[in-house]
Amino acid sequence: QDAQARRADPLPEPVDTTRAAPADPAAATSVATAPSSATAAGAGDGSRYLLQAGAFKASGQAEELKARIALLGLGARVEAAQIDDTTVYRVRMGPYGTATDLAEAKRKLSGGGLESLAIKVK
Numbered sequence: 424q425d426a427q428a429r430r431a432d433p434l435p436e437p438v439d440t441t442r443a444a445p446a447d448p449a450a451a452t453s454v455a456t457a458p459s460s461a462t463a464a465g466a467g468d469g470s471r472y473l474l475q476a477g478a479f480k481a482s483g484q485a486e487e488l489k490a491r492i493a494l495l496g497l498g499a500r501v502e503a504a505q506i507d508d509t510t511v512y513r514v515r516m517g518p519y520g521t522a523t524d525l526a527e528a529k530r531k532l533s534g535g536g537l538e539s540l541a542i543k544v545k
Contacts, residue, residue: 472525473517474539476532478504485512488537492516495535497528518544 476492476499479485485501492499492514502513516539519525525541532539 471518471520471544473515473542473544474519474525474528474532475542476514476516476537476539478511478513480509480511482512485514488514491535491537492532495531495537497531515542 477485477488479488482501482503489499489501497516499514499516502515504511504513516528517525519528529539529541
């Protein structure tokens with residue numbers, strides 16, 4: 424099954440949602456790369472992280488990515504957000520409370536040929 428997933432057609436280019444405010448301002452406070460150590464992922468400061476695997480103009484594209492993530496054994500959800508008067512569909516996972524959990528999910532995505540961004544939440 425992994426070979427079939429890797430042979431699948433690449434997904435369309437995602438839209439950039441890092442420059443605009445999130446749909447829920449209380450949900451995401453900044454965009455960062457995944458922390459590489461336990462201290463960076465809120466070991467002492469209570470920080471939690473979401474992983475965003477993509478953002479698309481069409482909900483069907485987001486649902487397709489969500490399905491690919493499910494084939495990797497991970498759960499994801501599609502969230503609609505307004506960016507510059509346009510609805511975008513974000514594919515997100517988490518939140519993760521530890522660097523270990525975040526790194527493991529990011530590793531599984533990377534192993535399946537998918538990139539992601541870690542987003543710090545309150």
